[in-house]
Amino acid sequence: GENVEQHPSTLSVQEGDSAVIKCTYSDSASNYFPWYKQELGKGPQLIIDIRSNVGEKKDQRIAVTLNKTAKHFSLHITETQPEDSAVYFCAAEDFGNEKLTFGTGTRLTIIP
Amino acid sequence: NAGVMQNPRHLVRRRGQEARLRCSPMKGHSHVYWYRQLPEEGLKFMVYLQKENIIDESGMPKERFSAEFPKEGPSILRIQQVVRGDSAAYFCASSPREREPLADTQYFGPGTRLTVL
Numbered sequence: 001g002e003n004v005e006q007h008p009s010t011l012s013v014q015e016g017d018s019a020v021i022k023c024t025y026s027d028s029a030s031n032y033f034p035w036y037k038q039e040l041g042k043g044p045q046l047i048i049d050i051r052s053n054v055g056e057k058k059d060q061r062i063a064v065t066l067n068k069t070a071k072h073f074s075l076h077i078t079e080t081q082p083e084d085s086a087v088y089f090c091a092a093e094d095f096g097n098e099k100l101t102f103g104t105g106t107r108l109t110i111i112p
Numbered sequence: 113n114a115g116v117m118q119n120p121r122h123l124v125r126r127r128g129q130e131a132r133l134r135c136s137p138m139k140g141h142s143h144v145y146w147y148r149q150l151p152e153e154g155l156k157f158m159v160y161l162q163k164e165n166i167i168d169e170s171g172m173p174k175e176r177f178s179a180e181f182p183k184e185g186p187s188i189l190r191i192q193q194v195v196r197g198d199s200a201a202y203f204c205a206s207s208p209r210e211r212e213p214l215a216d217t218q219y220f221g222p223g224t225r226l227t228v229l
């Protein structure tokens with residue numbers, strides 16, 4: 001089955017700087033890659049996603065890149081703000097399986 | 113449009129009791145997924161259901177756990193004879209799963225935090 005690895009597990013960034021979180025996946029059939037933000041005591045909130053026919057997608061300060069050959073994808077947050085502090089999870093889905101396999105999460109702390 | 117709703121938000125059970133977790137998907141969504149999250153870990157898939165059908169239960173423990181999504185009403189995740197190892201946050205997600213660009217997107221509820229004493 002699919003295996004998703006996520007790095008780093010913790011990340012501290014000065015407010016205003018950029019943050020990058022990386023994930024690799026094992027199943028070349030995976031074709032959908034969402035990123036979720038989870039705040040303490042809450043459910044995961046979708047922040048951006050990318051499909052295998054696209055190499056990059058951007059939404060304001062958030063961008064995701066996908067390298068299908070290398071089987072890795074990354075989340076980029078620019079101009080970080082204190083409210084970006086949370087745990088971020090990457091995930092991968094093989095449409096045939098229709099279930100998400102999650103990474104182990106990155107705890108992002110924005111230092112004011 | 114209300115999001116995915118789960119109740120209760122917190123549930124305390126003693127060992128050997130039953131736990132029932134409920135999930136109402138977003139309006140118009142007919143596909144429900146259950147995930148479990150242990151402290152400081154990622155989410156693990158348990159089961160995928162459509163109305164009246166279990167599609168994939170490959171992540172569900174073989175004993176004590178069951179799930180249903182009846183024609184009317186919420187999806188139910190049922191844990192019989194709970195043990196301390198069942199303590200976790202249980203999240204439900206829903207998706208429309210129709211032939212639309214966003215069909216794969218899963219939207220999560222706030223979760224039920226189960227504590228087994």
